Amino acid sequence: MEPATTRHLRPDEIAQIGAICDAVGNDPHRMLDILLSVQDECRWIAPDAMQLIADRTGLSRIAVEGVASFYAFLSQTPKGRVTIRLCDDIIDRFAGMPQVVAAFETALGIKVGETTPDGAISLDYTACIGMCDQAPAAMVNDVVLTKLTPDRGAEIVAALQAGQRPEDLISDHFANLTPHDRATRQVENNIRHAGAVLLGPGSDRAGLENALTMTPDQIIGQIEASGLRGCGGAGFPTGRKWRIAANAEADRRIIICNADEGEPGTFKDRVLLTERPHLLIEGMTIAARAVGAREGILYLRGEYVYLRALIEETLEDRRNRGLLGQGIQGQDGFDFDIRLQMGAGAYICGEEGALISSCEGLPGEPKTRPPFPAVQGYLGLPTVVNNVETFCNAARVLDQGAQWFFDMGTEQSHGTKLFSVSGDCLNPGIYELPYGLSVRDLLVMAGAEDAAAVAVGGASGTMIARDQFDRRFGFDDLSTGGAVVVFNGQRNILEIVEYYMSFFVHESCGYCTPCRVGNVFLQKAIGKFRQGLANPEDIDYLKDLSGTIIETSRCGLGTTSPNPILSTLENFPLVYAAMVKPSQDRIRASFDIQSAIDSARHLAKRRSTIFDEDFSK
Amino acid sequence: MTEQRKARIATASLAGCFGCHMAILDIDERLIELMKLVDVDRSPLTDIKRFTRRCDIGIIEGGCCNEENVHVLRDFRRNCDVLIALGQCAIMGGLPAMRNAIMHSDAPLRECLDEAYITGRYIRNTTHNIPNDPALPLLLDEVYPCSEVVEIDYNIPGCAPSGDVIYETLAGLLSGKFRGFERDKIRFD
Numbered sequence: 001m002e003p004a005t006t007r008h009l010r011p012d013e014i015a016q017i018g019a020i021c022d023a024v025g026n027d028p029h030r031m032l033d034i035l036l037s038v039q040d041e042c043r044w045i046a047p048d049a050m051q052l053i054a055d056r057t058g059l060s061r062i063a064v065e066g067v068a069s070f071y072a073f074l075s076q077t078p079k080g081r082v083t084i085r086l087c088d089d090i091i092d093r094f095a096g097m098p099q100v101v102a103a104f105e106t107a108l109g110i111k112v113g114e115t116t117p118d119g120a121i122s123l124d125y126t127a128c129i130g131m132c133d134q135a136p137a138a139m140v141n142d143v144v145l146t147k148l149t150p151d152r153g154a155e156i157v158a159a160l161q162a163g164q165r166p167e168d169l170i171s172d173h174f175a176n177l178t179p180h181d182r183a184t185r186q187v188e189n190n191i192r193h194a195g196a197v198l199l200g201p202g203s204d205r206a207g208l209e210n211a212l213t214m215t216p217d218q219i220i221g222q223i224e225a226s227g228l229r230g231c232g233g234a235g236f237p238t239g240r241k242w243r244i245a246a247n248a249e250a251d252r253r254i255i256i257c258n259a260d261e262g263e264p265g266t267f268k269d270r271v272l273l274t275e276r277p278h279l280l281i282e283g284m285t286i287a288a289r290a291v292g293a294r295e296g297i298l299y300l301r302g303e304y305v306y307l308r309a310l311i312e313e314t315l316e317d318r319r320n321r322g323l324l325g326q327g328i329q330g331q332d333g334f335d336f337d338i339r340l341q342m343g344a345g346a347y348i349c350g351e352e353g354a355l356i357s358s359c360e361g362l363p364g365e366p367k368t369r370p371p372f373p374a375v376q377g378y379l380g381l382p383t384v385v386n387n388v389e390t391f392c393n394a395a396r397v398l399d400q401g402a403q404w405f406f407d408m409g410t411e412q413s414h415g416t417k418l419f420s421v422s423g424d425c426l427n428p429g430i431y432e433l434p435y436g437l438s439v440r441d442l443l444v445m446a447g448a449e450d451a452a453a454v455a456v457g458g459a460s461g462t463m464i465a466r467d468q469f470d471r472r473f474g475f476d477d478l479s480t481g482g483a484v485v486v487f488n489g490q491r492n493i494l495e496i497v498e499y500y501m502s503f504f505v506h507e508s509c510g511y512c513t514p515c516r517v518g519n520v521f522l523q524k525a526i527g528k529f530r531q532g533l534a535n536p537e538d539i540d541y542l543k544d545l546s547g548t549i550i551e552t553s554r555c556g557l558g559t560t561s562p563n564p565i566l567s568t569l570e571n572f573p574l575v576y577a578a579m580v581k582p583s584q585d586r587i588r589a590s591f592d593i594q595s596a597i598d599s600a601r602h603l604a605k606r607r608s609t610i611f612d613e614d615f616s617k
Numbered sequence: 618m619t620e621q622r623k624a625r626i627a628t629a630s631l632a633g634c635f636g637c638h639m640a641i642l643d644i645d646e647r648l649i650e651l652m653k654l655v656d657v658d659r660s661p662l663t664d665i666k667r668f669t670r671r672c673d674i675g676i677i678e679g680g681c682c683n684e685e686n687v688h689v690l691r692d693f694r695r696n697c698d699v700l701i702a703l704g705q706c707a708i709m710g711g712l713p714a715m716r717n718a719i720m721h722s723d724a725p726l727r728e729c730l731d732e733a734y735i736t737g738r739y740i741r742n743t744t745h746n747i748p749n750d751p752a753l754p755l756l757l758d759e760v761y762p763c764s765e766v767v768e769i770d771y772n773i774p775g776c777a778p779s780g781d782v783i784y785e786t787l788a789g790l791l792s793g794k795f796r797g798f799e800r801d802k803i804r805f806d
Contacts, residue, residue: 535768586694586768591761597684599726600755603747608755610688 007078009048016041017049021056028057029379031067031361035074036302036342044078070363070509072126072345073302080115080122082160085139089128089264090499091422091485095135096149103150107157121160127347127503128264129303132422132485133190133429140166142305144186179310180274186306189271190429193445195416196408197396198389199271199432204278205323207398211286212329216246219290223394225402227414232258232350232387233457233481234556235413238394241384244374246291248382253293255284255336256378256385258355260301262347263458264503265483268418269388271430273300273307276392277314281338283391285324286398287384288336296338297359297378302345311340347507351555352377352385354509365509366555389418389482409435413474421446423486435474439484443469448486453493453572458483459500460560463493465571493575497564498526504561515558518549522565529579533590536580542569623653624791625672628660628703629693631686632713632760633679636777637704638662641676643780651784654791659696668696674790675700677769680710681761685754694767699790702769703783705776707762714760726758771795774803 009017020037024030034057038049045068054061068074086092086101104123105111115122131137134146143166145156159169167174170185177185194200211219224239245253257280261269272280284296298311315338318324328334346364348354353367356378367373377383386394393415397405405415413435419442422428426447433442443451455463456473457480464471464478471478487496501523510516525542528534546562553559569576583589593611601607630638638661644651658672659665675697681687694700705711719725734740734747763769773786782802789795 583768585691586700587691588766588768591687591766593684593687596687596757596759596761597755599724599758600684603727603730604749604753604755606749606751606755608684609751610684610754 007046009046009052013042013049014052017052018056021053026056026058027361028059029359029361031057031059031064032071032341032344032358033361035064035068035071036344039074039079043081043083044075046078047076066363067361070346070365071302071343074344078115078119080120082120082141082166083122083124083139084156085124085126085129086112087127087129087131087135087137087139088125089132089135090496091128091132091265092136093499094423094491097136099150100136100138100148100153103153104157107154121157126303126345127507128262130261130267130270130301131187132265132267133420134188135422139303139305140169142308143167143170144306145169146187179313183274183307183310187270187274189274191271191275191432192421192427192429193431193433195432195434197405197416197432198276198279198392198418199430202279202396203399204276204282204395207279207395208282208285208323208329210398211289212331212334216290216292219286219398220246222397222402223290226397226405227402227409228390228393228397228405229413229475230387231389231393231417231481232261233263233460233479235475235479238386238390241374241386242287242290244372245293245382245384248375250382252295252381253291254378254381254383255287255291255293255296255338256352256355256359256383257284257296257298257338257388257391258350258352258385259304259388260299260343260350260355261388261481262301262303262350262507263460263481263483264500265420265422265455265458265485266481267420267422268430268482270304270307272388272392272418273304273311277311278318279392279395280388281314281318281324283386283393283395284338285328285336286394287386287391289334291382291384293384294335294337296336297341298338299341299343299349299355299359301349302343305342308340308342315340346509347503348509348555348557351557353555355385356383363509365511366557368554387481410472410474410476412476417473417480418482419473419480419484420482421448421484421486424448424451424488424491425486436472436476438470438472439464439478440469442473442484443486446484446486448488450488451486452489453487453491453496455483455485455487455496455500455564456480458485459503460557460563462567463496463564463571464567468571493568493572494526494530494579497568498523498530500564501526501561504557508557508561512552512554512558514549514552515554515561518545518553518558519561521545522549522562526565528590529576531590532579532581533588534580535583535588538580539569539576624655624674625658625670626655626660626674626676626787627658627668627672627693627697628662628676629678629689630661631677631679631689631707631763632682633704633706633711635661635678637678637707640704640775640777640780641783644784645780647784651787655787668692672697673699674787676703677701677707677763678703679706680713680763681757681766682713683754683756687757687766690763690766699770700763700767701771701773701786702763703773704778705774708764708772708774710760710762711776714762717759726756730756774798 050064051061054064112123131146136148137146220242228238229235326335341359349358349364351366354364358364373383408415416432416434419431456478504519508515550559657663659668675693702708716729722728730747
């Protein structure tokens, strides 16, 4: 039999791929859409398929392969008709994922990374899918399953093998459910506290109606006066970003919503997309009016594909109601429409330059800055990229007024913030609370009184210890994109840090050396600490190398990836001190000669005359 | 009062090409000055095979590609107060470490030896065997820089380092005045 990886396309597959390319006008900028569709239909991106797509879009095959090989959800080997992706986040691991994995492996008779011999089911790991509040979780094709147990794992496999479709695992009459019901049947919202701005009661059209009575300059003025800052983590003033884009010389401008929340432990946008999709689109529409954009892109992370139907329904509904499309609300010349761009499993695409690359059909690599996207972004056009929460906030600012928003929060951080709380607490979920709240207050609300460590801001954030629980959330003190991951005293800090480093190693785009190579070295070094093989000077090594990576990396991934190490070195110094010992005779204990010569022993079929003590026997 | 003794130096070449030892000879006529300050103990330059006494300075060329390299390097660490990694192979693994690039293989060492002795395009090996004399030390799974096996006190970079850099470093260390390298001495472009 011909090996699968050299199999040629069947005529029906060729026709299918042709139709997929035609559907987007053979536009090379829609490469990610094309490849996602091909992956869906053929279950892999075959070499022949790449050539065919290259011919259709006018690119070289290697350019297509560059994209196909970049994204985790695209495969260059054949995958099963059903792909089970198990969430490998640290929270999922602590919530019992290893046992669930074992159950899946036993039931399927394959290991993670393999496909059943009949080509029916593939089993894979994937990075955090944004379900930390209901871990352990997994994706089965486009369906999300949460709160998994080993028994449930076996049931799922049995159902799939009996011919059920993934959506049948959710409901017998899945197709008849509304998109919103489909989403909430799969994933709980877990809204624990609704605040005044986003999750409480509020109109989802008043903001746009007010905006229509204002000039673009007045809208931007309102946003500036509200003190709204970007909610994705970096906190750039939203009004300033909009004004830069509005003032940039161009005849086309672009609004992009970053719904690629990939930071481990963050799931606030998931809830906004489920419960406030109209507010989000309203915010984007207001931004379009403010900067004079006619085109918008909503970049939805591949892990949230279960929300696609809901978003598309929302867009269609607003088009039908004259809130999107040509002549919005009857205003001549106010045209704005939004295209939904699916991601394909790449954390780096949360970085705005990488996200723009991805929208352009390229590998999700960050762009050189400056120029900043607000001046030259998508296809070189002035582009406003804001987080889901930011757009929702902007819509509410236009509804309730800048002063109302400004009065909430602290000196540098106004309004409320959505906190995604997960880990060792009684009430994981979403808390919308004003900025300035102390960590301790949030932990009490979440039922996490025995917390020993909290990762504020997720993997790339800051890990704090008990003595800092009185610090306050906000750009004045502890800034966060929203993740608050709680660990109790039973958890091994170094295990958590090692996991976070392995996450960054996996998610580095590989463009620049400090990030691609440096994070591997950091991960290895932490491994030495965990095994008790580190020397005291290895602590300095961690600090030096972290400093180099932060200073020389090209984008935010590398400038934040050493944070788990640096913040735990500072806040949990005893954890490290307890694990180091000076080497004996200045010979490194971390070098294991026995394992180093083992493969040669087997190849040469003889023992070592130097290191095998029983050689003479 | 005891007469001030000469410093004792030992050198070894591990997984290197001996180029760094050639570079030591590039010190040229300053060798005469240097020899007034030092005795050379264990070294291929003297053909002394074992340490006769504890040494002040050990100089290592090459990284570790086989078990004997590890053995020699540990022996140097135990017998020298100060240990210097001389040249790129000792510091980073250098050219021999190219075999570490065979990563996505279940048996990288076998793959490396197969290509080197059997399947390589330009190989003329009529026996079709991989050398396996009992006297040959076992290879390591990859090539390790010296600093992964023992603690290294100083690195002298270069491939090979120039005779000037080697002389100045040694002279500085012997007089207790070594304070690191001038920038122009470690630039190679």
